[in-house]
Amino acid sequence: MKVITIPCSFDNYAYLIICEETGEAAVVDPSEFYPVYRELEKYKVPLTAVYCTHHHADHIGGLEELVDEFDGLTVCGFEEEAERIPGLNSLLTEKSRVSIGEIGGRVLFTPGHTSGSVCYIFNNHLFTGDTLFGAGCGRIFEGTPGEMHDSLNVKIKMLPLETKIYFGHEYTAQNLKFAQFIEPDNMAIKERLDAIAGKQGTALITPPTTLQLECATNPFLRCKEEGVSKTVAEKCGVDQLDVLSVFSALREMKDNF
Ligand SMILES: [Zn+2]
Structure with a gap:
């Protein structure tokens, strides 16, 4: 399994997943058409499926053109987003099994950012859309803080610590500054900030991260830690x-940070 990170628009990421056994490819969150198309040309792989994490325009902006370009494309998304993702033809539930060639995967229903947001897990690679970011999480637009909390701290945290995480936006630097504001003495946050200091634009591509690194540095996964709960x-x-x-107070503070 190969994962290609594709920067799109201003700070979005689409991801190309290639099954190295069969040469089949799928894309997660085609924010734009051309950046995705270019990678497909470069790797000379046929696109067979699109996996949408949620309906927001900046995650599906390239979808219609991909559907026009590739006959028989399977477009997957959670059943609750069916009306809101044009071209969706494979309605998933939390029990759905998904696949790209020989790579098997599953769906985590992670409401909060939208009511039908999902994450996809293929082997130990998790694609989180706008649910979990590097050192942060998405805004709660349609769900409740309780839903978002459980999506992150129950469903995602249950995965193995070595799980690689691919998220939907490059917000990591800004998120780490907030994390440091909450936990000024957390050395893992400082180290992570130091590692990206001075980098920006195309020089700063922070996915994938790991669940282990997020558990050490992401305040939204650390609400039970004394350093976080006391400060908040x-x-x-x-x-x-x-x-x-x-968790709710952290999200509100971050919204206004
Ligand atoms: Zn979104």
Whole structure:
């Protein structure tokens, strides 16, 4: 299995997944047509499927042109997003098994950013769209903080720590600054910031990350850590907060950071 990261638009990522056994390829979140098409030409692989994490325009911007270009393309997305993703012809549920050539995968239903957001897991590679970012998470547009909390801290955190994570936007530097604001003494956050210092534009491509690194540096996965919960409670002017309140307050603070 080969994964090609394709920067699109301003700060989006599409991902090309190639089965090295059969040469078949699929794309996750085709934000734009040409950047994806160029990679397909470069690797000379036939596109057989598109996997949409959610319906937002910046994640499906290239979809219609791909459908026009590649006959018989399978377009997958969660059943709840069916009306909102044009060309969707494979409606997935959480029980669905998905595949790219010989690579088997499954669907994690992770509502919060949208009501039908999903992540895809192929082998130990997780594609998170706008649910989990490097050192951050997506805004809660359609779901509740409780849903987003569980998507991240129950469903995603259950995966093995070595899981590689491919996310939908390059927000890592800004997210790490917020993480450091919450946990100024966290050395893993400092190291991660140092590693990308001075890089920007095409020099700064931070996916994939790992679940292990996210658990060490991403405040939205660290609500139970004393360093996070105490700081958030302090900033809220209270003695202590339950985990979900810490998560909600963090999301609100990040929205205004
Ligand atoms: Zn989105």
